[in-house]
Amino acid sequence: MKKDLIYSLPVLLATACSDDAEPQSNNIQCIHPGEDLQAYYDLLTQNPQVVAAMNLCERPASFQTLLWDKVREAEKTGLPPDAPKPQSYYDFGLEMETKSLSGVSFDSNQYQKIEMVENAEYDFYFPAKDGEGRKLIISNQVLERATETFLRNQEEREPIKTIYTTKEEAQEIYAAHLAHSLWIEKNEKVPWSIIDYNSEQLGELFGTRTWFKTWDEKNDEYVISLVLDHSPRETWKVINDIVDLEDLTDQKAGVRGSAGYRYSE
Amino acid sequence: MxxxxxxxxxxxxxxxxxxxxxxxxxxxxxxxxxxxxxxxxxxxxxxxxxxxxxxxxxxxxxxxxxxxxxxxxxxxxxxxxxxxxxxxxxxxxxxxxxxxxxxxxxxFPAWRLLRDYCEDGKGSLTERFKDFASEKEIDELEERIVDITNGCMDFPENSPDN
Incomplete structure (x- = not known):
């Protein structure tokens, strides 16, 4: 299949790729996305500054394939690219329905570790001794209250603001966002174009720091902070709720309109 | 998100x-x-x-x-x-x-500001805005609040984008 083949892009593109990044090898290559996405390929070859800002050619072939698969899916469905939430999101108990508590730590001097009876895959720390040091039997009702208290305290006092992802999760999220930007551009979803942006603006839009507090391939550490923007499809739903895309004339209108989220449901 | x-x-x-x-x-x-x-x-x-x-x-x-x-x-x-x-x-x-x-x-005085004024008087406006506005501007704000609230009788809901 053509999309699986690796093509060398024109010299101009290869040169642009090496501007802002440390190449992983001297053999800079970009994957041809396949004939069905030729328009995207043309967009990139005609605008090497976009490729450079994404550091696309320096990224592994597997990442590039993932990105093009995201674009292909968006073209097929008519919906923005998607990526799942990282597993740690669920492990931290942020999906309230599960009330999973992996990763919770308490002061070991005050709390004794016990295991949840009904959900043995998670450990739970709880003050399971009375004042005289006798072990207490924890009923499900008590456990339920403790869980709710923990979640409430966590929200009020020490909210989770950092999500760790695996390399694979991080790459999927990042690929989805780059694919989304290209999909927006190619399908003219907004009346402005990324090809008019300078390198600084493109860097601000496409850098890993836009979505990740830490993107450290050397130490295999990928961290999202403050807002989990894992899926452009989810974000696009918000946009559509608060912005009338037909009325957007320029980026100023987009910025002003996006502030309307404060009154949306 | x-x-x-x-x-x-x-x-x-x-x-x-x-x-x-x-x-x-x-x-x-x-x-x-x-x-x-x-x-x-x-x-x-x-x-x-x-x-x-x-x-x-x-x-x-x-x-x-x-x-x-x-x-x-x-x-x-x-x-x-x-x-x-x-x-x-x-x-x-x-x-x-x-x-x-x-x-x-x-x-764009919000409901909260209207309530502050009607409960606590002009002092609430002066205290809040004295470092940013002149006495004349605060006086004008007071007049507008009195007008908006119909003399502190009505408190319209916030409606910023309508």
């Missing part, structure tokens, strides 16, 4: 949230810390459009809930000259970081 924020960290989260929404429209932006009201607060900057959201919390701050979304952001040019030009946490940058927010509070 619509319903599942990682953390509800006030201006810290919402500043980042604001940038993410713009990014989804292929608009670059950045959020930064430490300039609004001195240390510890997050602001948003859109260099491309010349906008600054002075404080992430402005989007839901009680006294700005009647400010139209289109009027919520300050001018980046003003911020560059009057806020970002000074070291974080130092005057007059700290004072200047409030200017747009305070102006919008006065220009």
């Amino acid at each position: 619509s319903v599942e924020l990682i953390a509800r960290e006030g201006c810290q989260s919402i500043g980042a949230y604001d940038v993410k929404l713009a990014n989804a429209l292929n608009i670059p932006g950045e959020h930064f810390n430490g300039y609004f009201n001195g240390e510890g607060h997050r602001s948003v900057k859109f260099e491309l459009t010349g906008h600054v959201l002075a404080h992430g919390d402005d989007v839901y701050a009680a006294y700005q809930t009647n400010t139209p979304s289109s009027e919520l952001m300050a001018s980046l040019e003003f911020w560059k000259e009057n806020v970002l030009a000074y070291p974080k946490g130092e005057e007059p940058g700290v004072h200047n970081s409030w200017v747009h927010s305070v102006n919008s509070m006065m220009k």
